[in-house]
Amino acid sequence: MAVNIRQLFPLQQAKVRRSQLPRYLRLDGGRYLIAAALILSLLSLISLGQTGRLATQGYEIAQLQTERTMLLRERSALQLRLSEIQSLPKIEQRANALNLRPMTPDQARYVTVAPEMRGQGTGDRRQGAPATRP
């Protein structure tokens, strides 16, 4: 008859186990494999994290490019509206609506500015400026 006898002294057993710990840390056989797997996993995690960050930034860039495109479209639309408003036929229309009328030739008065006074005040480099009759 075989009998399994175990010593019932937990502290002493723990002390014994601690003294035997280095035995478990010796790399041999399967432990090499486990260590390699752990290192590989760590590297994969780092690579995965980097890739994920890059992909996220790539999408952020794509979003910014979309925003840029939308802003450029808006800019073109505003430029178009400005051009239409600035066109001379439109200005003429608005002037007529405000009861403004073109100056007639006989209404023009020419003022000759003395040479020494040119470049002062108005900065008008032409010989004279037409003035309308009050």
Add this chain to the structure above:
Amino acid sequence: MATRTAQPKNLVSISRWRINTVLVVAVLSIVVVILRLGDLQIVRSQDLATQARAEIKQQLTILPSRGTVRDGAGNVLALDVDRESLYVVPSQVDQQNAPRLALMLSALLGKPAPDILAVLQDRKRAWAPLKRWLDPEIAKQIEKLVETEPALQIVYEPRRVYPQGSFAAQTIGAVNLENVGISGVEGYYDDVLKGATGTITAEVDAQQNPIWIAPQQRQPASDGADLELTLDPLIQHVIETELKASVEKHQASGGTIIVLDPKTGAIRGMASYPTFDPNHYYDYKPEMYNINPAVGGTYEPGSTFKILTIAAGLQVHAFTPDTTVDDQGVIDRYDTELANFDSNGHGPITPADVLKYSSNVGALQFNEMTGPEKFYKMVYGFGFGKPTGVDLAGEEAGIVHDSHEPNWSPITLDTNAYGQSIAVTPLQLVRMVAAVGNDGKLMRPYIVQKRCRGNLCETTEPKQDGQPIKPAVAATVRRMLVAAANHYADPDGTGTQWMMPGYEVAAKTGTSSVVENGVYNNEVIGSVVGLAPAESPRYALLVKIDHPQDDRWGVLTALPVYEAIIEQLLRYERIAPDPKLAGPGQTPGVAYRNGQ
């Protein structure tokens, strides 16, 4: 007491064949998996990898933006705007719902419902356009519809827009539906304006966004250059308004006005009528948007060509300003009777009188003194018979029959003297007059004064194409033209009336006959060319009115337009009138209104 060494009481018994069956099934499964793996990873690996790459890796096109065109004051004349276009994927259309969808789209797009329905039901096409370049208001309504109809897709496409409509239309030109310039500045500078397409070759996701973790090849797009034209918006507006009013008043078939800077050759204004709207060029006949009459239409210049006849003879010393010839009103040459426009003679006349009275008989006699060799050398020297080199598409060279041609007849020299049997473009003629105003220097006309790509700009430098006449000859001819201009206001020759009171302006009129099927018909072209002011001119001007119905000579149609324009241009230039240059009853700065 049970121990480890005791034998179990109940033994589990499994038949051998069950175990073998399970084993065989397991082995077969593993073999199938291994075979499949081998097929995918080894046998078909290349094909599958290529297929995967084709699906994931794509080349995306980056469209460049077409350059903007502005006038000399910076106002935008042409620009690209992204507009929404509506497309449909017919295979995704619910066919039961298609008629209702077609009706809804018909109301929004303004197209017949049956046509739209035909597109929705055409399953052979993977992708079909319903309407391109929607108006923004319509696009907003369509966007709401697209949210509920997955078969409808909205795509942004660049659209060339001309915000000022028909303003300077023939000069700017137009682009076709493929965004290719077909006329005018758009056509000539198409390569510069269109830019270069870019590409991105990369792995993409389902939304066609590049995936940045994979290597990419990127060729950036290069936007087109922006152009700034020499056109002055106010001058352009004035000449377009005056031209339209005159053509409509006199029921003419059309007309052209050109304003040129004689010192540089810059085109300050170029208008033709009738005109077109480049935003809808396809609604007009091709000759309307393909041809700019100012550079692409030729005509016989008539008496305006006498300016060259006189200048040429003076330049080669064939005669002097005091030389006279006898003008009897009619003359015989080579069995042909050649006459003045009214067959009236003026007796002994000088070169100045030829221009003042517009004497055909006088002109041809002076031209005979010059001789064909020297005359045609001067004709080519002034740029006739070849394109001016202006940067506009569709320029014609004109037609010059010189004495070296096999069928040339000496009578051609006589008729050429007063602008017949020769074909010129309006731009060639006004450039000739500009040379007279520029002390004989012939400048190359140009329409684009600046090209900018980003912050890098290139300015056009004025180019001189020659010096056909000396400054002294040019000055003499200018004096003659001033006298010719004032003759219209002062036919009695009192010397007290001015065409443009307060100013010396140069002008010469011309009446051209129209050739149809090789013979002259009854229609005429009235034209005026001139300089304002005559000395140190700011502008060389040509007014040409085609086939006025109520003016036998055409001149009385063109002359008032010329006067109205120079009156406004001189005021625009703020050149004060000289009260000494106005006669009794004339107001300085107010043009004498010929024909009114």
